[in-house]
Amino acid sequence: MNLISLTVLALLFSSTIGVKSHFKIKNPFKVNKQQSKFSCTSAIERWKSGPGDYKSIFKTQPANWIDQQFQPNEDAIAWPQPLTANELTGYKSASWERLGQLNPKSTLFGTSGYINDIVQGNIGDCYMLSGSAAVAEDNERFKQNFVSLEKNNAGIYGFNVWVRGIPFVQIIDDSVPYDKKQKEYIMAGVGEDGALWGPLLEKSWAKTVGNYEIAGLGGSQSEVVNYLTNAPSEIFDTKDLNAASMFEILNSADDKNFIMTIGTPGGSDKDICLYNLPCGHAYTLIDSTIVKSADGKQQYKLVQVRNPWRADQDFNGKWNDNAKIWSTPGQTFAKQVNLEKKDDGLMWMEDFEVLKAFDQFEIGYYRPGWKHSWYEKLNDDGETSQYFITLDAPTLLDIKVEFYNPKMYGYDCRGEEISGGQLQLIQVGSNKVLQSKEITDSDRNGYINQSSSPVAAGKYRIEIQVQWTDKDVKDYTLSIYSAKKITITDSKGQSNEIGAHDYSLRQ
CATH class of the missing domain: 3.90.70.10 (Cysteine proteinases)
Incomplete structure (x- = not known):
């Protein structure tokens, strides 16, 4: 499959809201002053470095803890040239305030349900906020995304999310850009009932994709559904x-x-x-x-x-x-x-x-009780890779290949090129191809869907071949979504299922 040029996919459901005034307010936090250097893969490298020792912060609760991976400064708003669209220049000197201090009586989830917990701020991330609200419609489903369900004095919050099909704990602090003069949030605001999760989850997404500017350049709601549930979308x-x-x-x-x-x-x-x-x-x-x-x-x-x-x-x-x-x-x-x-x-x-x-x-298509199984492939060489699964009974399932979200490469780093390839489900023995799908790193419909027609018991081979661009980090994850866990092995009989969510800190 040839590399595909897309000009509109990244603009699905995008919105751009006008920038207000230029802020020149002193930053109240003590942060590392060393100039950060960014590249097209900085967001990916930050994710690969892991969340750090967040459990000790949750346990010791130091006052106003600061996330050194995503410090409250201009780099969290937007990266320097050439990795910027100059959309948020007027906010790079904004004040940063702690949500907990601005809302001393508020709680993480508020008092009256999710329906009015989301309000968009001054970046074009309507896709992110509407997608998050859709997941939050089911309280039990949504609360699985939270490492802790309580507000805390340290201002540390963790989210159980999915990045490149791998379960991951994304850690942030509760500092957010704030207009002190107008007494209003620059990015997403809190809920009508004081719920804090909206701006916190938005910040988690901004950290994952790089910064607030990248998060605000538009996108598809399915990106966020994937981030929060890893469920396939159509x-x-x-x-x-x-x-x-x-x-x-x-x-x-x-x-x-x-x-x-x-x-x-x-x-x-x-x-x-x-x-x-x-x-x-x-x-x-x-x-x-x-x-x-x-x-x-x-x-x-x-x-x-x-x-x-x-x-x-x-x-x-x-x-x-x-x-x-x-x-x-x-x-x-x-x-x-x-x-x-x-x-x-x-x-x-x-x-x-x-x-x-x-x-x-x-x-x-989030289905309560269904399980995720996955195999992480690093440094792929572009050749066809084979994986094997064994089903002991007819099984409903979906099969996806997960890439890094294209936003994680930074602004305009890959131009209009995307990576793509082929995904096939093949019956071992007969070599019958049950399904074959073209896949790309931007197409949520490109997955094998057997969620309504079960795959018969037996042994199956999954073949994946990816054509990468020269700017790609050549990693992917084979992901299977089914009613039960399924062991995935490679041609050497080895599995490679890393990563986990964390529910150990809940009270």
């Missing part, structure tokens, strides 16, 4: 569907509690699209339902979405909060959906409106 183009088929897909996914997000077509979120929705913007897909008229003769298929700006007052669709249809005499539409008329970013839309207003939606 992207649907609304142009390929009609209202009925789209609603059937969404309603079925909602019934199964899958992770759902949706986005408006390209452009900037300063542009206005249909129904007064911002263009090029990502939303969490919250709910789907059918409301019926009192006599049962009419029914409407509704979908609820949420804007991570935590605002919907400009929305003018048929079912906006102030629409007359909610108060139709003799009807109970508002009661059927528990309508709250407030400027909270939550919007109800009819199926035909969704089809017209949005160009893509994504479904993350």
Whole structure:
């Protein structure tokens, strides 16, 4: 497979929000003053260095601990030339404040559920925030991402995440860029109920991909679903569907509690699209339902979405909060959906409106109880590698090849090139190819999906061949998602499953 040139994939659901004033406020933290040097692989190298001895920090609780891997300075905002898009120049001298000190009475998760915990700040990471909110819709699912469930005096927080298909503990401190004069957050803000997890998780993502600027250059919600769950995702183009088929897909996914997000077509979120929705913007897909008229003769298929700006007052669709249809005499539409008329970013839309207003939606196939199995391949030579699994019974599974997220290479480091190759599932003995997929480091649909059609008991060979660019770190992970753990071995009979999440510090 030839290297593929992509010009728009990195801009899926991107948004760019204008920079405010230039800040010249003294940094209140004592940090290492040695000038950091960055390269195209600095984020990858930082990840490979591991999280350090974070357990001792959690246990000893030194006041206002500082993460030396991601210090509260201008390098956390954006790297120097040439590794910058100059999107956040006005924020590089911003003040950094501790979330715990700004919110002494707040807790990690707040007091009233997740729904209003997310509010986007001044970078274009709507994809990250809407994806995170979609995962957070299920409390039990989401809390698996936290090393500790409590706020702490040291201001240290850990997240159980997935990087290149490997479980990893990402550690940060709670210092965030803050406008002292306006008394507002520069990046994501806290929840209406004081929940702190939004800006903390955003910072974890910024550290993983490099810095806040890289995190804010747009992306796909599936990147974040993958980061938090490693579950496979599928992207649907609304142009390929009609209202009925789209609603059937969404309603079925909602019934199964899958992770759902949706986005408006390209452009900037300063542009206005249909129904007064911002263009090029990502939303969490919250709910789907059918409301019926009192006599049962009419029914409407509704979908609820949420804007991570935590605002919907400009929305003018048929079912906006102030629409007359909610108060139709003799009807109970508002009661059927528990309508709250407030400027909270939550919007109800009819199926035909969704089809017209949005160009893509994504479904993350997280399945409670399913297990991840993986094999880490380092320094791949581009030749075909073989791996083996044995299934003792018919088995539902998904098979992926995980690369470093392209954002981890730094701004404009690889141009428009991406790495890609071939993934095959082959029955040993007969050499029958059950599935063959083209894979790239940017395509979430490129995986072997046997989640609804079980693979028969037997021995199987998985073949992977990757064509790398000359700028790649040539590592990948073979990842299998199934109802039970599956041993993966290489041609020498060896396994290589490294990495783990940490739940030992929970109270």
